[in-house]
Amino acid sequence: MIRDITIGQYYPADSVLHKLDPRTKLVGTILFIASVFLFHTFPGYAAATVFLAAVIKLSKVPPKFIFKGLKAILMILLFTVVINILLTPGEILWKFGIFKITREGLSLAARMAIRLTYLVMGSSIMTLTTTPNQLTDGMERLLRPLQKLRVPVHEIAMMMSIALRFIPILLEETDKIMKAQIARGADFESGNLIKKAKNMIPLLVPLFISAFRRANDLAMAMEARCYHGGDHRTQMKPLKYQKRDYAAYFVLLGYLAVAIAFRIAGI
Numbered sequence: 001m002i003r004d005i006t007i008g009q010y011y012p013a014d015s016v017l018h019k020l021d022p023r024t025k026l027v028g029t030i031l032f033i034a035s036v037f038l039f040h041t042f043p044g045y046a047a048a049t050v051f052l053a054a055v056i057k058l059s060k061v062p063p064k065f066i067f068k069g070l071k072a073i074l075m076i077l078l079f080t081v082v083i084n085i086l087l088t089p090g091e092i093l094w095k096f097g098i099f100k101i102t103r104e105g106l107s108l109a110a111r112m113a114i115r116l117t118y119l120v121m122g123s124s125i126m127t128l129t130t131t132p133n134q135l136t137d138g139m140e141r142l143l144r145p146l147q148k149l150r151v152p153v154h155e156i157a158m159m160m161s162i163a164l165r166f167i168p169i170l171l172e173e174t175d176k177i178m179k180a181q182i183a184r185g186a187d188f189e190s191g192n193l194i195k196k197a198k199n200m201i202p203l204l205v206p207l208f209i210s211a212f213r214r215a216n217d218l219a220m221a222m223e224a225r226c227y228h229g230g231d232h233r234t235q236m237k238p239l240k241y242q243k244r245d246y247a248a249y250f251v252l253l254g255y256l257a258v259a260i261a262f263r264i265a266g267i
Contacts, residue, residue: 022138136161
């Protein structure tokens with residue numbers, strides 16, 4: 001389960017998406033997330049599915065690798081579906097005691113499941129095709145207008161990039177600690193929910209210690225190299241839009257127009 005989380009990981013490949021400017025991919029991800037909430041009917045979600053499938057094809061990332069990331073949110077997905085099915089009022093299709101299933105509940109649960117799945121897949125594609133350094137540069141350039149309001153744009157972009165970069169590192173560390181604890185006789189599977197939570201203490205304590213140690217080492221390394229954020233910093237490879245980026249923006253605007261048209265028409 002730990003290795004199934006794909007958000008924050010980078011998959012090296014020679015694809016059109018990998019070559020796009022990180023700003024294009026960040027804006028594209030935001031627009032795709034917006035479109036997922038604009039669509040509210042299954043024909044609309046079918047259009048989103050076609051767009052997402054085309055993006056996955058262009059990324060050259062194996063679909064199995066992307067779908068593997070959905071295992072990490074399986075429990076959240078099931079919980080969301082069950083809650084929406086049982087607690088949404090409407091036309092009753094089945095009832096047993098205080099529990100009832102409505103037509104509106106099934107429809108809402110299906111839409112919420114699709115939205116949650118597409119949110120994770122869309123975000124995963126962005127991180128799988130963009131390195132942490134590229135993400136930092138892209139976010140900093142997009143947020144640059146906020147500098148006029150004295151917002152520490154560079155520091156915010158750096159923190160978000162480091163957070164994404166640490167996700168796969170901490171997952172790998174968690175996997176190592178879990179295997180070491182199992183070898184010493186720890187049991188993370190048996191027992192009720194409370195017992196399982198108590199069994200996680202031997203895993204969480206060394207994980208927190210390792211995370212703080214890594215954070216301290218990173219801070220010391222940055223200080224030793226005289227790192228400081230903010231103004232007057234230069235980039236070895238400044239971001240520049242290419243023709244493919246303008247073409248991608250054109251496709252994204254067309255897709256967003258379709259989503260808005262579907263919303264207005266109620267399709």
